[in-house]
Amino acid sequence: MFYHLLTPLADRFSVLNIFVYITFRAAGATVTAVAVALLIGPPMIRWLRAHNAGQVIRADGPASHHGKRGTPTMGGMIILIATLVPTLLWARFDTGYVAVAMAATLWMGCIGLLDDYLKVVQGKSRGLIARYKLAGQVTFGLALGTFLLLYPMGGSLAPAETTVPFFKYYSIAFPPVAYLVFVTLIVTGMSNAVNLTDGLDGLAIGLTVVAAGAFAIFAYLIGNLKAAEYLLIYYLPGAGELSVFCASLMGAGLGFLWYNAHPAEVFMGDTGSLAIGGAFGTVAILLKSEFLLLMVGGVFVAETASVMIQTGVFKWRRRRFGLDYARAHRVFRMAPLHHHFEKRGWSESKIVFRFYIVGFLFALLALATLKLR
Numbered sequence: 001m002f003y004h005l006l007t008p009l010a011d012r013f014s015v016l017n018i019f020v021y022i023t024f025r026a027a028g029a030t031v032t033a034v035a036v037a038l039l040i041g042p043p044m045i046r047w048l049r050a051h052n053a054g055q056v057i058r059a060d061g062p063a064s065h066h067g068k069r070g071t072p073t074m075g076g077m078i079i080l081i082a083t084l085v086p087t088l089l090w091a092r093f094d095t096g097y098v099a100v101a102m103a104a105t106l107w108m109g110c111i112g113l114l115d116d117y118l119k120v121v122q123g124k125s126r127g128l129i130a131r132y133k134l135a136g137q138v139t140f141g142l143a144l145g146t147f148l149l150l151y152p153m154g155g156s157l158a159p160a161e162t163t164v165p166f167f168k169y170y171s172i173a174f175p176p177v178a179y180l181v182f183v184t185l186i187v188t189g190m191s192n193a194v195n196l197t198d199g200l201d202g203l204a205i206g207l208t209v210v211a212a213g214a215f216a217i218f219a220y221l222i223g224n225l226k227a228a229e230y231l232l233i234y235y236l237p238g239a240g241e242l243s244v245f246c247a248s249l250m251g252a253g254l255g256f257l258w259y260n261a262h263p264a265e266v267f268m269g270d271t272g273s274l275a276i277g278g279a280f281g282t283v284a285i286l287l288k289s290e291f292l293l294l295m296v297g298g299v300f301v302a303e304t305a306s307v308m309i310q311t312g313v314f315k316w317r318r319r320r321f322g323l324d325y326a327r328a329h330r331v332f333r334m335a336p337l338h339h340h341f342e343k344r345g346w347s348e349s350k351i352v353f354r355f356y357i358v359g360f361l362f363a364l365l366a367l368a369t370l371k372l373r
Contacts, residue, residue, distance in 0.1 A: 002028075003092045022220060022240045029090040029244050030251035037082035037255020045259065045266045048072035053120045071264060074116045075256065076272025079205075080109045082252035083279075087245050095238030096153055101245045101282050104140065108191050108278030111136040112270030120269075137191055137278075141184030144282065148183070149176055154288055155236045162288050165295070165369040168232035171288075186290050191277030193300040196307055196336045198273040201262035203338060203352045207299050207359040208276050209253040214296045214363040215283050216246035221370065222287055231370050234288065242283055249279060262349050292369070298362030299355055303336040310335035 003019050010016040018024050053074050084102055091098045115128035152159040160179035161171045174182055198204035221227045223240025256272075259265045268276075277300070284293045294301055310332050317326040333343035341351045 001089050003090070004094075022223070022243055025090040026216060026220070026243045026247035029086040029248040030254075032086035032089060033082045033248045033251025034255040036085055037078055037252050038258060040081060041078055041255065041259045041266070044075065044078050045072050048074055048266065053116075071267055073120055073267040073269035074113065074271050075260070075266035076109060076112060076116075076268040076270070076275055078259075078266070079249075079252045079256050079268060079272045080105065080275055082255055083245075083248045083275075086248040086251065090248070091244040092241050095241055096151075097239055097286055098241050098245050100144070100147070100153075100286060101242060101279060104144065104187070104282035105249075105275045105279040107140045108137070108187075109271055109275030112195075112272065112274035115274075116269040116271050134188070137188040137274075138184055140278070141187040142180055144187060144285065145180040145183035148285070149179065153236070153238070153286060155234065155239075157234055157236075157288055162290050163234055165289075165291055165366070166372055168373040169234065171234070182290070183285055186285055186293065187278055187281040189304070190281035190284075190293060190297065190300070191274045193297065193304040194277035194280070195270060195273040197300050197303045197338070198268060199336060200338050200342075200348050200352050201264040202257055202260050203355060204273060204276070205253045205257050205260050205268060206352065206356050207297075209250050209257065210356070210359045210363050211280060211296050211300075212246045212250035212253060214366055215280070215287075216243040216250060217367065218287060218289060218292065218296075219243040219246055219283070222289070232373050233370065236287065239287055242286060245279075246283060249276070262352065292366050295362050295366035295369070298365075299359045303338065306332055306337040306340065307335045 003025065006016045006019050010020075049072050053072055083105060087098060087102060093099055111128070111133060115133060118128055148154075149159045154161065157163075157171060158173055160174040160176055162174070162182075164170050164172060194204055194208070197207065219242035220240050221231060222233060222236050223238060223243070225235050225237075228235035253276075256268065260268065280293065280297060284290045284296075310330060313331050314326050317329060332340040334340055338351050338355065342348070346354075
């Protein structure tokens, strides 16, 4: 909004030329997002408490978590507002990239909000039935894939083409149907990955800050012609605006972490986790950098893999050796991965900060791919 309103006046007031620069607007979006989150956090938490929107704790979860029962959840609304409002203020909307990313965040956030509402307000322990939640995620994935096939946003890349890390100007082209499946898997998988990671105070949102910062850098470089030519990466005109969106998400995460740090005053719930995962998946797709999610979101991927491994091995051993053997020989003491370390006696704060370190290292590895080509 600021760009569209103020840059036409730059001929009369030269200082307004500063709004042309993505770096300035990204910085402004970060600061605005932090301020919005800190401002709306307390009244939102009070409102959630007044409406008894307390967290439901799994009976089979770690014993230390039972003390968190009743802590306000659905705090993802803080993240949504603190991401979308600064993006509206600071981003350009004439390229389409930002609008698509915002639509993904809002769509996934609404699915999560409905799930949280059914779970904590109406008292339905299962929340939104899993197949309905999955249907909502898949619907968006298919819609996004179809939109990108019909209205390409990939510059010199074909609509169903994606890049590969560590290789200069190397890409993989998918048949249209395979691309739809690929996009759907990315969006659905990433939204669920963040959801699985959101199990300890500050864990998911701290990793979100790291990943959003990394994607903001990638978006800026991919959308900058000179930087793209120097780094031997594909240039996507207009993609740089996604750095403003990612900066807003990073700032919203920092502001939310103020209230979500241990001991948490509020949880993001599915409202936040599904929205964040959907945002990351969509940004990666728009940047033609889907495979970078394995590094930028490395901890999210590891958490998801731990659940898949635990479930798969358990089912195989139950069929082959029986239920008692399967229960006695689990791969992890508990999944997702952060619960495994809780069962090993690590404190919650130690797990969170060590996962932050790992997440930061994954982000550095992803950024290193820009030169290792």
